[in-house]
Amino acid sequence: MAGVVRHKDDFGYPAGMPSPGRDDPALYGVRTPSTRTAMKLILPDRTIRTVGSAPAPVESILKREGINPIEVMVSRNGKLVTEDTIAGGDDELRVIRISHGG
Amino acid sequence: MKKEPVRKVPCCSVCGEPAVIRQRESGRHLCGAHLAADIEGRVAATIASERQVAPGDCIAVALSGGKDSTALLLLLHSLFSSRDDIRLVAVTVDEGIHGYRDETLRSAEELVKRLGVEHVTVSFPDLFGETLDTVLQGREEQACSICGILRKKALVTAAERAGATKLATGHNLDDEAQSVLMNLLRGDLMRLVRNSGADSGGRFIPRIKPLMYIHEKEIAAYLMVQGTWSDLPECPYAVHALRREVRSMLAQIEYAHPGTMLRLMENKKKVETAFAGKPAREPLGSCRQCGDPCSRDLCQFCQLKTTLWG
Numbered sequence: 001m002a003g004v005v006r007h008k009d010d011f012g013y014p015a016g017m018p019s020p021g022r023d024d025p026a027l028y029g030v031r032t033p034s035t036r037t038a039m040k041l042i043l044p045d046r047t048i049r050t051v052g053s054a055p056a057p058v059e060s061i062l063k064r065e066g067i068n069p070i071e072v073m074v075s076r077n078g079k080l081v082t083e084d085t086i087a088g089g090d091d092e093l094r095v096i097r098i099s100h101g102g
Numbered sequence: 103m104k105k106e107p108v109r110k111v112p113c114c115s116v117c118g119e120p121a122v123i124r125q126r127e128s129g130r131h132l133c134g135a136h137l138a139a140d141i142e143g144r145v146a147a148t149i150a151s152e153r154q155v156a157p158g159d160c161i162a163v164a165l166s167g168g169k170d171s172t173a174l175l176l177l178l179h180s181l182f183s184s185r186d187d188i189r190l191v192a193v194t195v196d197e198g199i200h201g202y203r204d205e206t207l208r209s210a211e212e213l214v215k216r217l218g219v220e221h222v223t224v225s226f227p228d229l230f231g232e233t234l235d236t237v238l239q240g241r242e243e244q245a246c247s248i249c250g251i252l253r254k255k256a257l258v259t260a261a262e263r264a265g266a267t268k269l270a271t272g273h274n275l276d277d278e279a280q281s282v283l284m285n286l287l288r289g290d291l292m293r294l295v296r297n298s299g300a301d302s303g304g305r306f307i308p309r310i311k312p313l314m315y316i317h318e319k320e321i322a323a324y325l326m327v328q329g330t331w332s333d334l335p336e337c338p339y340a341v342h343a344l345r346r347e348v349r350s351m352l353a354q355i356e357y358a359h360p361g362t363m364l365r366l367m368e369n370k371k372k373v374e375t376a377f378a379g380k381p382a383r384e385p386l387g388s389c390r391q392c393g394d395p396c397s398r399d400l401c402q403f404c405q406l407k408t409t410l411w412g
């Protein structure tokens with residue numbers, strides 16, 4: 001489970017898993033963005049992780065993935081940000097490795 | 103209904119614009135423009151305090167096309183392009199690494215063209231009769247040490263062809279701090295105090311490292327801001343086992359204790375000062391075969407030449 005944050009929706013089901021409440025319009029009505037949003041984390045090897053939408057510093061998101069913040073740059077929605085930036089909602093974070101181990 | 107998350111953006115400590123980097127030693131935040139100004143100022147200060155450049159110098163800038171050398175050429179160009187008494191020449195070595203070198207060479211060529219800087223390229227086949235790929239067949243384990251020796255020889259040759267009086271390389275603070283630690287771990291104190299930037303008495307082209315106090319991450323962010331960052335491929339031969347371990351360990355210590363890399367450099371300076379002019383410093387002789395300055399009978403290049411080509 002290396003660092004994947006599961007954010008629970010209003011019905012107690014983690015994001016990314018089918019939720020009877022969230023996915024049943026009869027029960028829940030119109031889907032609201034707040035229950036569908038999640039941050040997208042693009043890792044240096046181009047794998048994509050979905051992490052919860054709860055606000056968190058970029059630094060702690062990286063640390064959960066086992067990444068040392070001084071070895072990478074992070075762009076949020078295409079703009080370079082510092083590791084003490086608070087990310088959340090549907091932010092797209094791209095992690096760029098700055099040195100190649102050689 | 104949940105509230106929208108707070109999207110706090112740290113601001114530049116100088117102008118209040120959104121910051122692109124936090125300098126961990128000072129806790130200062132900088133925007134792209136102020137990061138560039140800060141790096142330029144620190145590089146100029148390093149060049150001055152280390153007496154790296156003098157009027158009349160022709161600086162050969164080692165340009166591989168990778169990030170550090172790209173930043174080095176951009177910075178030296180912005181510091182010196184308006185000076186009549188200093189000449190810049192980019193020098194590039196084409197080792198002949200299939201599928202890797204082409205992209206970085208193209209990036210180097212584009213940069214020199216854009217800046218209008220003279221460019222001298224030498225290739226392994228020109229100098230040694232074969233590419234790194236063929237030299238390394240069956241010797242992949244020693245790739246980095248073999249390539250290092252051949253590339254150094256090639257760089258110096260290119261610098262000589264360019265008529266250079268200084269050879270500038272893009273080594274950054276992370277590289278230099280790693281080297282200090284590696285020399286200690288290997289028990290090679292002499293290498294620690296051997297200052298190749300010292301006045302050579304005309305026997306070799308002194309090497310200078312203007313980025314020696316700039317963090318690798320600052321360089322990457324600087325390039326990103328300048329729009330010259332590109333995610334170039336990794337060298338297929340990268341097998342620096344010890345350096346890789348030291349890099350990752352040092353990065354962890356630096357993260358937990360900001361300023362560690364700078365303190366390693368301060369220690370190196372202290373040892374250098376303590377050894378300056380002392381007989382403990384190895385006397386510099388000449389290579390029996392090629393006459394290049396070296397501390398043994400044969401220089402590293404001539405030793406390797408004998409191993410590779412008899």
Ligand SMILES: [Zn+2]
Nearest residue numbers: 114117133136
């Ligand atoms: Zn600013």
Ligand SMILES: [Zn+2]
Nearest residue numbers: 389392401404
């Ligand atoms: Zn020799």
